[in-house]
Amino acid sequence: MSYYPPPPSYPEQPGQPHHSWQAPPPPPVPPADPRREIRTLSAAYQRLRRVASLTALGYFVLFLLLSAYLPGLMTTKITGGLTIALMLGLIQLPVTLIAVAAYEKSARRRVDPLAEAVRLQADPTTEGARR
Numbered sequence: 001m002s003y004y005p006p007p008p009s010y011p012e013q014p015g016q017p018h019h020s021w022q023a024p025p026p027p028p029v030p031p032a033d034p035r036r037e038i039r040t041l042s043a044a045y046q047r048l049r050r051v052a053s054l055t056a057l058g059y060f061v062l063f064l065l066l067s068a069y070l071p072g073l074m075t076t077k078i079t080g081g082l083t084i085a086l087m088l089g090l091i092q093l094p095v096t097l098i099a100v101a102a103y104e105k106s107a108r109r110r111v112d113p114l115a116e117a118v119r120l121q122a123d124p125t126t127e128g129a130r131r
Helices: 034-069 082-123
Strands: 077-079
Touching: 034 082
Parallel strands: none
Antiparallel strands: none
16 A cells, blocks of 8 residues: 555546545536526516616606606606706706616626626637637
8 A cells, every 4th residue: 555646647436435635526517508598698688687677667658657646746846947856857868877787887887797607618619728
């Protein structure tokens, strides 16, 4: 019996005992289910679209509803010629830009890694080409 582990040229036998000086064997990797990953990617992308769309469109629908059903409130002057309706209309652009920025940030953080994993699973040869 030797005090040294076998040289790397010898393949490790599955029935060999594991010694404390050896690195633990890696856990078995279960085969990935491509349908599950695609469903996860689709759900993440769908949620992202809903949140961004409802943010931008929801604000606009709120503006329209206030204009239709509360015209007295919308014509209330804030200062000089600035009314509440004009102020809410001017705020629409920053709200839309914030929704777009949040969409992009969330897509890069949550959806893009899932898409990259699905892409690599479909064609593992493109791993280095994407970077």
